[in-house]
Amino acid sequence: MRIDLHTHSTASDGTDTPAELVRNAAAAGLDVVALTDHDTVRGHAEAIAALPEGLTLVTGAELSCRIDGVGLHLLAYLFDPDEPELARERELVRDDRVPRARTMVRKLQDLGVPVEWEQVARIAGDGSVGRPHVATALVELGVVESVSDAFTPEWLADGGRAYAEKHELDPFDAIRLVKAAGGVTVFAHPAAVKRGEVVPESSIARLAAAGLDGIEVDHMDHDEPTRARLRGLAQDLGLLTTGSSDYHGSRKAVGLGEYTTDPEIYGEITRRATGAFPVPGAGGPRPA
Structure with a gap:
């Protein structure tokens, strides 16, 4: 079972439409794919309508957060998209x-x-x-x-010459809101140092104590020593560990399914979620 829990479509900054993304996910041999556009759920309806038979869609979003001056992205899975407080916060981020x-x-x-x-x-x-x-x-x-x-200090990285701030959630508030909406939270690419300053492990421990469910370990921006360190941290903090492509279509070199999540971890995510359920595909034929 091949599971990719972090992808983007044209609803945010990917180059595949939501329909193209699910078709491409099926063609790449995935069994489960999560659509996690930045601060929006707008692509979900199109993805569901085009979902090929044999592919399951996990609905989600990647929430923009900041803690102690450091930006972080929080993957939120299977939450109720109509929960008003979380929807209002997503709208504030999008509008900015x-x-x-x-x-x-x-x-x-x-x-x-x-x-x-x-x-x-x-x-x-x-x-x-x-x-x-x-x-x-x-x-x-x-x-x-x-x-x-x-994404370097010379140009657009956090604190870079052309960087500009936007409205971002406090991650403790984000965890609370996602949980209130029945969702599950995973800290995306927590050690992606080439993107800029990263959140210290002490803060990840605080987030875990506040209800964070997991951290994304297997990711293109983490080398093997970093992945090993993150697995140890997750074990110490009782966090789930996921793997994902962070696919953006042609905008990044990584392909769908290049990094995947263990089926047992996926099962635990779905067991914890109460706001929404994975959607089995029936909207179109699975590519040969």
Whole structure:
């Protein structure tokens, strides 16, 4: 059983539509895929409608949070999307994305980069605009070679020359809200040092005490020693460990299912969730 619990579509900063994503997940041999767009559940309906037979969809979102001045992403699974307090917080984060992206564009222009807001808006399309869209504009302009190369202090990394803050959740509030909505929380890529400053293990322990369910261990931004260290930390704190591609379509080099979650861990996530249930596919044929 192959399970990928972290992917993105054009509803946020991926390049596959939600329908394309689930079809591609089935073609990649996945049995379970989670759609976890940034701070939005807008892609879920399209994904469910196109879900091939034999593929199960886990609904979710990746919530933007900040603790002690350090940004972190919290994967929230199988929560009730209509729970009003959590929905209101997601909306606040989404609404702040456009002014934040415009600020980054202005900072880049001040640095001599000939980027225009219209270019970023075109790249984002109907998705929730974010740093990857600005990074893609830098790639198009030949300023950097890849989206990953834009996430450095020189450009868009936390605290970087063109970085701009946005509204972000306190992770303790986010855990409380997701749990109140019947969901399960996993700290995404907690040791991705190349993205900027990371949350210290002491803070992860505080989050675990507040009800965090797990940490994402097997991820493209974690090397083997880091994964081993995170597994030990998870064991000490009683946290689940997941593996995921963090797939963004053509925006990143990683493929669907390149990193996966153990079926027993997936089973425990579904047992803990009460806000929603995994959706079995029946919307279309599974690709050969």
